[in-house]
Amino acid sequence: MAKPPKSKPLLRDADKPITSRPRKPRDPAQPNLLLDPMPARIEPCLALLKSKPPKGDDWIYEIKWDGYRLSVHVEPTTIRILTRGGHDWTHRFPAIQQAALWLPVGTAILDGEAVVLDQQGRPDFGLLQRSLGGRGGNKSSSDATLFAFDLLYFDGHDLTRMDLSERRHILEDLMEGAAGAIRLSEEIDADGDQLLASACEHGLEGIIAKRKNAPYRSGRTGDWLKIKCVQSDSFFIVGWEKSMTARGQIGSLLLAARKGDHLVYVGSVGTGFKERDVLQLRNMMDKITLETPPLPYTGARKNVAWLQPTLIAEIEYRAWTDDGKLRHASYKGLREVQDNAAVADISEIRTADDAI
Known part of the structure; x- marks a missing residue:
């Protein structure tokens, strides 16, 4: 087993002030x-x-945070917290809003990830979901922390045309004045392979690699890369199989990914559910049933109730089978519509092993 790289700690001493390079x-x-x-x-x-x-x-490398992507807008008279899809969720993250008010800056746009940490200090997507009341809920989470990893606007100046290293310099200076529910996502000076091995040993989702001389460009340009310890993607729930042992319970969820403009069946998930997950899922699935499958299906499963492909589940899995099905899948939770989660595309996943 590879030893952890000699670099900044991954999650320990997260509240300790971080000193940036001298200006x-x-x-x-x-x-x-x-x-x-x-x-x-x-x-x-x-x-x-x-x-x-x-x-x-x-x-450069950072930890991959398992939560909701947010942008925090510090404006002259207010704070706005937007989801990846552009929905205003300020009211759902009061602790992050308060921490943003304390930042020593007049105007700014922070890019980061909201997470809830477990008792070992690791991000837990399920805990974040429950703190927000589950999919479709409208609870406010006082447990969420924003790990800020980029600064796009600062005191009247657009920073997106600057190199990442320059943006990080300003961000680190700004974060010296941060408190409460906003922390810096640390840049880690380490060999990528060693850092990935260390992240996996710590039970983290993976790492992010970023071109340090690249400007901030919207979309999936290749300037940022994600390398995961355990695969995790979003899939449509297209049906559910009734349990053969417990009446009214879920035996498994049938999942679909995108392939161009079509949906493709990619297998099922039957583990990872908590009691509250089952109740929530049954209430939503009973409202979107279909008489026939919403995609081509040649399987032999019985007692299947087909669904409109509107619910999006976050699924953790180990690998893909040769015939394109998920192996060792586990349910993590439902994605919010406002989170604008991208449903997995088979062609993108299949090219993930290409040389960099």
């Missing part, structure tokens, strides 16, 4: 920059799935 004195001959208008929203930069960490000095 150079400002050249008085340098003209003051004109102010940029603050954008109402910036489409997020997304990570491309890869099977191995990239090599070379062009990359």
